[in-house]
Amino acid sequence: MDDHEYEQLLQYAKQFSGVTDDMENTLQGLYGRVKPHMAEVTDSFYAVLLDIPKAKPFLVERIDALRETHIKWLESVFSGPFDLIYVKAMYRVGDVHVKAKLPVEFMAGSMALVTTRLHQLLGTIFKDDPKQLMESVTAVDAILGFTLMVMQQSYESSRLAEELEKFLKITGMSRTLFDNLASAYKE
Numbered sequence: 736m737d738d739h740e741y742e743q744l745l746q747y748a749k750q751f752s753g754v755t756d757d758m759e760n761t762l763q764g765l766y767g768r769v770k771p772h773m774a775e776v777t778d779s780f781y782a783v784l785l786d787i788p789k790a791k792p793f794l795v796e797r798i799d800a801l802r803e804t805h806i807k808w809l810e811s812v813f814s815g816p817f818d819l820i821y822v823k824a825m826y827r828v829g830d831v832h833v834k835a836k837l838p839v840e841f842m843a844g845s846m847a848l849v850t851t852r853l854h855q856l857l858g859t860i861f862k863d864d865p866k867q868l869m870e871s872v873t874a875v876d877a878i879l880g881f882t883l884m885v886m887q888q889s890y891e892s893s894r895l896a897e898e899l900e901k902f903l904k905i906t907g908m909s910r911t912l913f914d915n916l917a918s919a920y921k922e
């Protein structure tokens with residue numbers, strides 16, 4: 736992906752998820768309160784994943800390293816900014832999962848798990864403040880949806896690249912000829 740495509744992805748994911756500057760401020764404002772709980776959120780996340788037979792083999796023997804990585808990522812959800820740098824980073828994370836051959840549904844499934852756990856945590860923190868609870872939950876949902884869109888785009892790009900490889904192999908067309916035809920068609 737070039738910078739223009741990343742910028743397009745940033746705008747596209749923002750439109751769908753509805754992430755705003757206010758939400759970014761809300762999330763940053765929560766950082767200090769949620770940070771002490773990121774380890775327990777992560778542990779409960781992995782406890783569920785380890786119970787899923789299809790997911791377990793991807794985790795055993797590297798759970799400690801993954802746990803640390805995951806905690807750092809969760810902290811980044813409450814740090815921002817959700818700009819081009821964040822999009823590039825999360826696209827790369829998506830790509831790491833593609834290369835590790837994780838099924839695509841793991842992304843949406845695990846994001847649902849994180850969402851539930853963060854809702855539970857925020858529910859405890861703001862049990863006496865429904866307005867703040869609603870504001871926090873809305874911001875968390877938006878940024879997790881945003882992140883999921885970016886990570887899944889890596890899967891889509893990889894699928895398209897595989898299809899193209901297959902097409903070139905079947906037709907015997909060179910990559911150069913394909914690129915020339917594609918850019919002529921664009922014009």
Ligand code: HEM
Nearest residue numbers: 784790793794804805808828831835837841842845846849
């Ligand atoms: C909310 C969803 C998830 C997020 C945000 C996430 C985040 C990350 C991050 C930040 C990395 C490190 C990437 C790097 O090398 O810089 C990573 C690697 C990895 N994740 Fe995830 N992950 C998610 C879901 C999952 C799930 C569901 C599994 C497996 C069941 C998984 C398995 C792995 C594995 C195996 C690696 C290491 C790949 C390698 O180094 O070859 N992840 N993840």
